[in-house]
Amino acid sequence: MPAEGEPGGLLVVVESPGRSDDAVGRPLTGPAGNLLRPLLAAHWPGPVAIVNALGCAPGAREVEPSHVEACRGYLARVFEEVRPTRVLALGSWAAHAVLGRGVPPLSTRGAYAHLLAGRFGRAVPVFTALHPTAALRNRHARGWFEEDV
Numbered sequence: 450m451p452a453e454g455e456p457g458g459l460l461v462v463v464e465s466p467g468r469s470d471d472a473v474g475r476p477l478t479g480p481a482g483n484l485l486r487p488l489l490a491a492h493w494p495g496p497v498a499i500v501n502a503l504g505c506a507p508g509a510r511e512v513e514p515s516h517v518e519a520c521r522g523y524l525a526r527v528f529e530e531v532r533p534t535r536v537l538a539l540g541s542w543a544a545h546a547v548l549g550r551g552v553p554p555l556s557t558r559g560a561y562a563h564l565l566a567g568r569f570g571r572a573v574p575v576f577t578a579l580h581p582t583a584a585l586r587n588r589h590a591r592g593w594f595e596e597d598v
Contacts, residue, residue, distance in 0.1 A: 458496030460533035502546035540580030
């Protein structure tokens with residue numbers, strides 16, 4: 450599944466495609482996308498691209514480090530194409546795919562890291578937040594998610 454959106458701005462990285470995403474060939478088309486997309490439109494004035502860290506759904510299996518590693522080349526190509534000025538990694542597996550290690554989103558709210566990407570010629574800040582699905586299941590988590598986005 451390719452990235453969706455415009456290059457040169459915010460790159461949103463989520464874990465993997467869901468059933469509705471696979472059906473239409475676009476990332477974040479289900480309830481999680483219905484929560485996130487309006488927040489992005491309201492708070493990010495520039496171009497936005499959205500991509501899954503895993504190019505394909507792991508199915509009924511849990512995501513494992515080997516899945517992330519297998520898709521690392523795919524995600525690297527997306528970074529080359531999109532050339533983001535900022536990255537928002539949603540969920541621990543998305544952070545793992547971007548940063549090389551998992552980040553507990555609730556323990557690191559407001560924190561960020563930088564990708565020292567020589568090809569970009571600059572450091573690219575990476576922010577982390579809960580996966581939007583977690584925000585759909587808990588009203589407290591939803592408030593934190595909305596604040597962080």
